[in-house]
Amino acid sequence: xxxxxxxxxxxxxxxxxxxxxxxxxxxxxxxxxxxxxxxxxxxxxxxxxxxxxxxxxxxxxxxxxxxxxxxxxxxxxxxxxxxxxxxxxxxxxxxxxxxxxxxxxxxxxxxxxxxxxxxxxxxxxxxxxxxxxxxxxxxxxxxxxxxxxxxxxxxxxxxxxxxxxxxxxxxxxxxxxxxxxxxxxxxxxxxxxxxxxxxxxxxxxxxxxxxxxxxxxxxxxxxxxxxxxxxxxxxxxxxxxxxxxx
Amino acid sequence: xxxxxxxxxxxxxxxxxxxxxxxxxxxxxxxxxxxxxxxxxxxxxxxxxxxxxxxxxxxxxxxxxxxxxxxxxxxxxxxxxxxxxxxxxxxxxxxxxxxxxxxxxxxxxxxxxxxxxxxxxxxxxxxxxxxxxxxxxxxxxxxxxxxxxxxxxxxxxxxxxxxxxxxxxxxxxxxxxxxxxxxxxxxxxxxxxxxxxxxxxxxxxxxxxxxxxxxxxxxxxxxxxxxxxxxxxxxxxxxxxxxxxxxxxxxxxxxxxxxxxxxxxxxxxxxxxxxxxxxxxxxxxxxxxxxxxxxxxxxxxxxxxxxxxxxxxxxxxxxxxxxxxxxxxxxxxxxxxxxxxxxxxxxxxxxxxxxxxxxxxxxxxxxxxxxxxxxxxxxxxxxxxxxxxxxxxxxxxxxxxxxxxxxxxxxxxxxxxxxxxxxxxxxxxxxxxxxxxxxxxxxxxxxxxxxxxxxxxxxxxxxxxxxxxxxxxxxxxxxxxxxxxxxxxxxxxxxxxxxxxxxxxxxxxxxxxxxxxxxxxxxxxxxxxxxxxxxxxxxxxxxxxxxxxxxxxxxxxxxxxxxxxxxxxxxxxxxxxxxxxxxxxxxxxxxxxxxxxxxxxxxxxxxxxxxxxxxxxxxxxxxxxxxxxxxxxxxxxxxxx
Numbered sequence: 075x076x077x078x079x080x081x082x083x084x085x086x087x088x089x090x091x092x093x094x095x096x097x098x099x100x101x102x103x104x105x106x107x108x109x110x111x112x113x114x115x116x117x118x119x120x121x122x123x124x125x126x127x128x129x130x131x132x133x134x135x136x137x138x139x140x141x142x143x144x145x146x147x148x149x150x151x152x153x154x155x156x157x158x159x160x161x162x163x164x165x166x167x168x169x170x171x172x173x174x175x176x177x178x179x180x181x182x183x184x185x186x187x188x189x190x191x192x193x194x195x196x197x198x199x200x201x202x203x204x205x206x207x208x209x210x211x212x213x214x215x216x217x218x219x220x221x222x223x224x225x226x227x228x229x230x231x232x233x234x235x236x237x238x239x240x241x242x243x244x245x246x247x248x249x250x251x252x253x254x255x256x257x258x259x260x261x262x263x264x265x266x267x268x269x270x271x272x273x274x275x276x277x278x279x280x281x282x283x284x285x286x287x288x289x290x291x292x293x294x295x296x297x298x299x300x301x302x303x304x305x306x307x308x309x310x311x312x313x314x315x316x317x318x319x320x
Numbered sequence: 321x322x323x324x325x326x327x328x329x330x331x332x333x334x335x336x337x338x339x340x341x342x343x344x345x346x347x348x349x350x351x352x353x354x355x356x357x358x359x360x361x362x363x364x365x366x367x368x369x370x371x372x373x374x375x376x377x378x379x380x381x382x383x384x385x386x387x388x389x390x391x392x393x394x395x396x397x398x399x400x401x402x403x404x405x406x407x408x409x410x411x412x413x414x415x416x417x418x419x420x421x422x423x424x425x426x427x428x429x430x431x432x433x434x435x436x437x438x439x440x441x442x443x444x445x446x447x448x449x450x451x452x453x454x455x456x457x458x459x460x461x462x463x464x465x466x467x468x469x470x471x472x473x474x475x476x477x478x479x480x481x482x483x484x485x486x487x488x489x490x491x492x493x494x495x496x497x498x499x500x501x502x503x504x505x506x507x508x509x510x511x512x513x514x515x516x517x518x519x520x521x522x523x524x525x526x527x528x529x530x531x532x533x534x535x536x537x538x539x540x541x542x543x544x545x546x547x548x549x550x551x552x553x554x555x556x557x558x559x560x561x562x563x564x565x566x567x568x569x570x571x572x573x574x575x576x577x578x579x580x581x582x583x584x585x586x587x588x589x590x591x592x593x594x595x596x597x598x599x600x601x602x603x604x605x606x607x608x609x610x611x612x613x614x615x616x617x618x619x620x621x622x623x624x625x626x627x628x629x630x631x632x633x634x635x636x637x638x639x640x641x642x643x644x645x646x647x648x649x650x651x652x653x654x655x656x657x658x659x660x661x662x663x664x665x666x667x668x669x670x671x672x673x674x675x676x677x678x679x680x681x682x683x684x685x686x687x688x689x690x691x692x693x694x695x696x697x698x699x700x701x702x703x704x705x706x707x708x709x710x711x712x713x714x715x716x717x718x719x720x721x722x723x724x725x726x727x728x729x730x731x732x733x734x735x736x737x738x739x740x741x742x743x744x745x746x747x748x749x750x751x752x753x754x755x756x757x758x759x760x761x762x763x764x765x766x767x768x769x770x771x772x773x774x775x776x777x778x779x780x781x782x783x784x785x786x787x788x789x790x791x792x793x794x795x796x797x798x799x800x801x802x803x804x805x806x807x808x809x810x811x812x813x814x815x816x817x818x819x820x821x822x823x824x825x826x827x828x829x830x831x832x833x834x835x836x837x838x839x840x841x842x843x844x845x846x847x848x849x850x851x852x853x854x855x856x857x858x859x860x861x862x863x864x865x866x867x868x869x870x871x872x873x874x875x876x877x878x879x880x881x882x883x884x885x886x887x888x889x890x891x892x893x894x895x896x897x898x899x900x901x902x903x904x905x906x907x908x909x910x911x912x913x914x915x916x917x918x919x920x921x922x923x924x925x926x927x928x929x930x931x932x933x934x935x936x937x938x939x940x941x942x943x944x945x946x947x948x949x950x951x952x953x954x955x956x957x958x959x960x961x
Binding site: 219294 | 362363364365367368369385386390395396564565566567568569570571574575585587588589590591592600601603606607608622654655657658796888
């Protein structure tokens with residue numbers, strides 16, 4: 075029996091789902107031979123409540139999302155956080171630096187009173203997460219890798235080393251040597267350092283490695299000219315949640 | 321009439337002269353025949369990349385970001401292809417194309433020679449060998465080394481073997497040394513060379529000598545001594561302190577030409593039938609390099625990984641393969657954002673530390689005696705304050721007018737002539753004025769005599785002795801001070817120091833416990849600390865009385881009241897031995913690691929200079945290695961706590 079896969083979206087831009095199955099035609103057929111996709115708002119209208127693997131997209135930012143997520147957790151054998159919002163809280167957590175009233179005012183203005191909101195949080199702040207497909211947007215190859223690993227009955231092999239490793243493998247000139255600053259030294263690899271390779275820098279969308287030396291990274295950022303505030307801003311973008319809960 | 325030019329046939333192991341034009345025709349000839357990679361400039365740095373014309377090639381460069389060894393051991397490669405289910409045998413995959421690498425510096429040539437030994441001797445690696453045998457190496461002497469390079473110290477700034485051709489730019493053209501039959505054939509096919517003239521031979525030597533004088537860094541010991549030096553320094557505190565800022569980012573091992581470790585993993589196609597076994601670069605500096613499936617990590621600390629890497633560079637690789645594991649290119653030092661990766665710096669630091677120990681041991685008969693070793697300096701008592709009927713704080717000034725120069729946490733030997741000498745911890749911070757304070761409980765002959773002194777009386781002072789608190793480690797951290805009773809005496813020096821430099825630290829919490837309200841010490845300071853918004857202060861007494869409105873209970877009852885971030889906090893605890901046992905348990909419950917629990921020990925001491933033997937705990941002399949230790953250092957010392 076093919077495992078049943080469902081995708082659910084919470085607070086987010088839904089770009090993860092859009093990007094999730096950005097596969098070539100042959101791979102789509104292979105995937106559909108391997109799994110049944112029973113819930114996927116962006117590709118099919120039928121819905122089912124019977125599924126084995128749940129991909130969760132988006133962070134949790136409203137009270138009503140909590141029971142909905144808990145229900146999914148109770149049904150699914152495996153819960154996978156898809157993308158930065160679901161995995162690490164992502165940019166939604168930027169609002170956590172405001173009071174919730176302020177946030178509602180800014181977004182909804184005079185209609186604020188009709189909308190509830192709570193500080194944004196990643197999926198694992200509410201329910202247990204089994205696996206992560208990281209990034210903003212997530213790497214399609216990693217999504218496929220996780221699905222394949224589950225089908226084969228092994229743990230997905232997601233790096234616990236920082237982006238620097240893949241950046242050096244790509245032969246890049248270090249961002250710091252190009253007069254910019256970068257979060258690569260403490261951010262989990264698995265993206266093949268795609269941003270640096272294309273001339274940019276790492277913003278941290280895949281979240282921190284398991285045991286990051288944040289003190290050292292912050293000192294380095296300061297050494298390369300950032301103020302304490304700028305260092306904090308840099309981490310805020312994707313990693314507010316990890317920072318504020320420390 | 322000029323003599324007719326004779327066509328010279330290049331021979332192996334001989335050096336000829338070639339014009340730049342002839343070099344161009346060699347390179348262009350190679351480009352027609354095979355893939356040619358060479359050094360190109362990129363974003364202000366140099367990299368190895370494919371070249372399509374001679375003009376792209378850069379032969380005068382300092383160092384490339386990553387080494388040319390990537391063409392012999394690519395970052396990722398397929399080793400096998402297989403069908404899942406194991407019914408058919410796996411097929412080997414070997415990818416090798418004819419390729420010339422142009423512009424390889426001698427240190428990289430030496431690194432390739434090491435890789436050849438590793439991959440082509442015992443258990444020869446078919447993938448490496450296929451690529452190596454398809455590779456032509458055209459080296460070039462490095463005339464303008466990187467400021468981070470120390471190749472001359474590693475004996476790798478010049479190469480006699482390991483290349484097909486080796487070029488040296490002598491201004492008027494290139495000297496070209498032929499290193500192999502293949503090299504000779506290439507020259508014969510694509511270039512014109514002639515025998516060098518006397519002045520060219522001289523110039524060849526001169527440019528090399530000039531280049532080798534340009535290295536800014538050097539090893540301070542003969543490199544033959546490195547394995548032994550490292551062997552002796554396995555337990556040196558250097559590894560721990562130097563790796564503190566290590567990001568474990570792996571940049572040092574990823575850019576290293578002599579690193580060759582790899583990981584192997586299977587990847588399966590989405591059809592779940594076809595699979596490949598891949599290998600990719602891995603490195604011992606990365607956190608999970610030595611982690612096994614049960615979760616155990618055999619090098620789980622930054623220090624152990626940092627040390628292992630340097631041991632490989634200076635010892636392990638040399639002992640296993642007969643070639644030094646570091647060629648001194650300096651790439652790791654350039655790549656390391658924390659600026660700690662350079663092997664030459666580690667080697668020199670270790671050499672210094674070992675030599676200091678050896679010198680201390682070998683001074684022997686020739687040693688000049690330290691005539692002042694046991695002679696106290698005179699100090700005048702300038703102020704006395706009674707803290708309790710049993711404790712007073714004494715303020716002294718050295719008569720020679722000098723500051724004591726202590727670190728917080730150090731101690732002095734105080735003499736009252738005729739009565740004796742006693743070790744007393746210093747209670748004031750060096751950040752305060754030119755005097756120093758000793759807070760003393762009256763417990764024995766010397767301290768009784770001290771309590772009888774009046775302003776203007778003279779005592780003898782030796783020291784300061786001991787290591788003191790680890791100020792460098794504390795910098796920038798959150799600090800939890802835990803003082804029990806007169807444990808506050810030594811701790812006060814550090815508390816003052818931290819308060820005087822408050823912005824250099826994170827959150828500061830201070831816990832103080834006394835047996836009873838009557839035994840509270842430094843009442844003015846306790847009051848000031850409790851009002852100071854820059855610190856969080858909690859106090860308790862074991863047994864209260866009617867005057868006491870504060871907490872009652874032993875000091876461990878304060879610990880649950882405070883909010884500690886175990887990752888960023890160092891606890892500094894000083895108090896009676898019994899307190900240590902309970903406080904440590906409590907702190908560990910809050911997630912502090914043994915490395916982050918710092919304590920000061922009290923022992924009997926008669927000399928303060930590591931001779932008398934009184935303060936010894938197992939092999940440790942408290943007056944030398946202490947009195948301040950981390951719990952990690954003490955937990956295996958059987959008599960310590």
